[in-house]
Amino acid sequence: MSFTAYKDTIEEGDFVFCWISREIIKPIHVKAGEVLGTRFGIFSHDDMIGSLYGAQISSAKGYGFIHLLHPSPELWTLSLPHRTQIVYTPDSSYITQRLGITVGTRVIEAGTGSASFSHSFARTIGREGKLFTYEFHEPRYVEAKQELEEHGLTNVEITHRDVCNGGFEIEENGASKDIRANAVFLDLPSPWTAIPNLSSVISKDSRVGVCCFSPCIEQVTKTVEALMAHGWSSIEMVEVSAKRWEARKQMVRRVDDAVERLRDVKRRKDAGIQRRKDDIAREALEGTEPSIGDKRPASETPQPEEKTKETGFNPFGKGVRVRDGDPQWEWINVSKVESDIKSHTSYLTFAYMDPNIRVVNPVEEVAEIIA
Numbered sequence: 001m002s003f004t005a006y007k008d009t010i011e012e013g014d015f016v017f018c019w020i021s022r023e024i025i026k027p028i029h030v031k032a033g034e035v036l037g038t039r040f041g042i043f044s045h046d047d048m049i050g051s052l053y054g055a056q057i058s059s060a061k062g063y064g065f066i067h068l069l070h071p072s073p074e075l076w077t078l079s080l081p082h083r084t085q086i087v088y089t090p091d092s093s094y095i096t097q098r099l100g101i102t103v104g105t106r107v108i109e110a111g112t113g114s115a116s117f118s119h120s121f122a123r124t125i126g127r128e129g130k131l132f133t134y135e136f137h138e139p140r141y142v143e144a145k146q147e148l149e150e151h152g153l154t155n156v157e158i159t160h161r162d163v164c165n166g167g168f169e170i171e172e173n174g175a176s177k178d179i180r181a182n183a184v185f186l187d188l189p190s191p192w193t194a195i196p197n198l199s200s201v202i203s204k205d206s207r208v209g210v211c212c213f214s215p216c217i218e219q220v221t222k223t224v225e226a227l228m229a230h231g232w233s234s235i236e237m238v239e240v241s242a243k244r245w246e247a248r249k250q251m252v253r254r255v256d257d258a259v260e261r262l263r264d265v266k267r268r269k270d271a272g273i274q275r276r277k278d279d280i281a282r283e284a285l286e287g288t289e290p291s292i293g294d295k296r297p298a299s300e301t302p303q304p305e306e307k308t309k310e311t312g313f314n315p316f317g318k319g320v321r322v323r324d325g326d327p328q329w330e331w332i333n334v335s336k337v338e339s340d341i342k343s344h345t346s347y348l349t350f351a352y353m354d355p356n357i358r359v360v361n362p363v364e365e366v367a368e369i370i371a
């Protein structure tokens with residue numbers, strides 16, 4: 001069980017994400033003899049053990065089903081217990097890409113909050129990388145620490161600290177730890193008070209990126225001022241406005257089709273009534289009890305082709321299933337925006353510190369020239 005390594009088959013003790021519906025994802029620890037109760041039925045953990053990740057299993061009574069998914073930071077973000085506002089995947093994926101975070105990157109994150117982004121960082125940086133995450137709220141720090149340990153995220157070090165007043169340095173054996181961060185993510189109410197503390201913990205020999213996540217433009221203004229004052233350059237603010245577009249074919253439906261559909265329903269209903277009458281009459285003649293269902297001899301049972309003919313016209317309801325784009329029918333291409341995508345709109349302020357570029361503060365430069 002791991003967020004950072006993959007395997008195929010579910011074993012006892014594994015952490016499994018049960019996809020119940022798009023809105024309900026339940027992370028569970030699989031334990032022999034236990035069951036998962038949902039509104040779609042009861043699912044036995046015993047059925048999960050030995051199943052492949054990605055498999056669909058049926059409820060005990062067989063009428064409901066769920067999918068068993070491998071842990072991933074994206075699923076955790078959708079199902080974690082919220083201790084704070086969190087960073088959702090549309091933002092975290094964009095930030096990760098813009099800061100150039102990859103295997104081996106050393107990242108600073110403050111605050112940890114619900115550790116939604118921490119899980120994503122941990123997966124991206126791999127075993128070669130390191131995430132230093134800071135949280136000043138003690139109960140949140142304790143819960144996050146326990147969660148990170150339980151999820152096997154050994155490349156994450158969480159520190160209980162107010163980074164605005166106490167900075168980012170970590171003492172180890174009487175000396176300061178070598179943090180050398182290549183990327184910094186600040187999700188704090190006042191990132192401008194933490195920015196002055198970064199210079200001693202960022203890498204001195206590679207380009208370093210910082211991203212500050214703030215919901216108000218006033219916070220952005222103060223952050224930009226602090227970044228400029230402390231030698232950060234290429235400052236840019238963006239807002240991620242994620243929308244999911246669905247593009248598909250839609251069958252063109254005409255009034256004539258709808259009328260024909262109603263006629264088809266009536267035809268099939270009449271045929272069913274007639275068949276039932278014939279069954280009763282035949283069974284009365286044969287002296288057997290009338291029974292429910294189609295009791296025609298096997299030789300009279302319609303063959304698939306016959307069935308197709310019988311229910312041939314029914315593109316909008318029961319009967320023949322029409323494949324998208326079937327040339328027998330007329331189609332138009334449609335696209336729709338899904339409005340329910342989970343994202344938390346904040347302004348993202350990016351800036352970079354490059355050891356090869358000397359950034360000049362224009363105010364200081366003018367003062368220097370005058371002097």
Ligand code: SAM
Nearest residue numbers: 084087111113114115116117135136137162163
């Ligand atoms: N990014 C996190 C996630 O994806 O789950 C959510 C972070 S949450 C919005 C902000 C967190 O920063 C809170 O838990 C808060 O306690 C913490 N925090 C605020 N000021 C802080 C400071 N000066 N030092 C450390 N943590 C701080």
